[in-house]
Amino acid sequence: xxxxxxxxxxxxxGASRGIGATIARRLVRDGFAVAINYASNATEADALVTExxxxxxxxxxxxxxxxKVEDVRGLFATVEEKLGKIDVLVNNAGILxxxxxxxxxxxxxxxxxxxxxxxVFNTLRExxxxxxxxxxxxxxxxxxxxxxxxxxxxxxxxxxxxxxxxRVFAKELRGRRITVNAVxxxxxxxxxxxxxxxxxxxxxxxxxxxxxxxxQPDDIAGVVAFLAGKDGAWVNGQVLxxxxxxx
Ligand code: NAP
Numbered sequence: 001x002x003x004x005x006x007x008x009x010x011x012x013x014g015a016s017r018g019i020g021a022t023i024a025r026r027l028v029r030d031g032f033a034v035a036i037n038y039a040s041n042a043t044e045a046d047a048l049v050t051e052x053x054x055x056x057x058x059x060x061x062x063x064x065x066x067x068k069v070e071d072v073r074g075l076f077a078t079v080e081e082k083l084g085k086i087d088v089l090v091n092n093a094g095i096l097x098x099x100x101x102x103x104x105x106x107x108x109x110x111x112x113x114x115x116x117x118x119x120v121f122n123t124l125r126e127x128x129x130x131x132x133x134x135x136x137x138x139x140x141x142x143x144x145x146x147x148x149x150x151x152x153x154x155x156x157x158x159x160x161x162x163x164x165x166x167r168v169f170a171k172e173l174r175g176r177r178i179t180v181n182a183v184x185x186x187x188x189x190x191x192x193x194x195x196x197x198x199x200x201x202x203x204x205x206x207x208x209x210x211x212x213x214x215x216q217p218d219d220i221a222g223v224v225a226f227l228a229g230k231d232g233a234w235v236n237g238q239v240l241x242x243x244x245x246x247x
Contacts, residue, residue: 007031007058008031009032009034009083009085009088010024010027010033010034010090011034011035011037011075011079011088011089011090012035012090013066013090013091013092013119014037014092014094015090016039016042016044016045016048017041017044017191018188019092019140019185019188019217019220020092021044021217022220023092023224023225024036024052024059025052026218026224027088027225028059030225030228032057032087032228033057033058033059033084034057034059035060035061035078035083035086036059036060037064039066039093042061045061049061060078062078065115067114067118067119067122072119072123072126073126075123075126076126080130085131085132086130086135087131087136088135089135089136089137090228091123091137091139092140093115094119094158095111095116096192096193098151098155101153104153108154109154112158113154116158117161120162124165128169128173131178133176135177135178135179136178136232137178138181138183138227139181139182139183140162140184140185141159141162141163142155142156143185143186143246145163146184159184163239166180166181166182166238167239170236179233179237181227181232182240183224183227183239185215185220186208186242186243186244187205187214187215188216188217188220190217209244209245212244215242215243220242223242
């Protein structure tokens with residue numbers, strides 16, 4: 001695979017499916033070479049790479065568990081080796097298992113913080129070491145943080161930390177022309193949201209925003225593309241809630 005020196009490189013974590021896969025498609029349309037990170041779903045990640053390369057893009061799939069420091073180091077090294085220096089990092093990988101706090105096991109607590117929070121910490125630290133000056137970092141938070149629904153205590157805790165990282169890290173990168181922002185979607189029709197919910201529960205969520213529908217991955221990919229592109233250059237240290245007005 002060959003890349004030109006002018007092609008910008010985007011690494012999207014958790015991009016084998018859902019919002020991450022749609023962000024990858026959108027960033028390819030915007031001219032980026034993309035690295036599709038995934039945890040276990042090689043079939044979907046490889047299919048996406050095939051789709052994108054057939055469309056003329058430079059795209060690779062890289063398996064790495066973002067909660068593991070060594071995996072993340074290997075992820076950055078592989079992307080740099082195959083595509084070049086990373087210009088845009090989208091921290092999208094995440095899990096959600098709703099559970100009342102009192103019934104949450106130690107294992108679920110640890111797993112959710114390991115992937116949603118330490119995963120972001122791991123990639124941010126690596127990005128600080130590897131990024132060219134002038135990059136963009138976009139972290140996925142969640143509007144559930146503003147809704148305070150029962151069952152979301154641990155998940156919201158992981159995303160509150162991500163929003164805190166976003167605001168502070170934007171300042172710590174002073175002088176390097178790297179912006180750090182977060183996008184906080186409302187309910188989006190992906191496996192993460194749909195799995196385990198009844199049709200009635202799904203419809204209840206769909207009616208919550210004044211725009212009266214679920215978000216679609218494209219709704220979020222467009223916001224990420226804005227922050228990754230030239231029009232988003234002056235937005236820094238912010239959390240952008242993309243949720244149809246639910247909160
Ligand atoms: P999804 O459809 O469940 O997809 C999750 C993606 O993350 C998959 O590509 C998965 O890879 C990857 N992943 C999971 N654990 C990983 C790990 N340890 N290391 C690397 N990759 C891992 O989820 P989604 O709905 O697109 O959510 C994407 C992000 O948006 C998450 O951060 C989520 O919290 C946030 N968000 C979603 C919603 C919503 O309603 N959907 C709302 C607000 C915020 P595999 O395919 O290999 O498992």
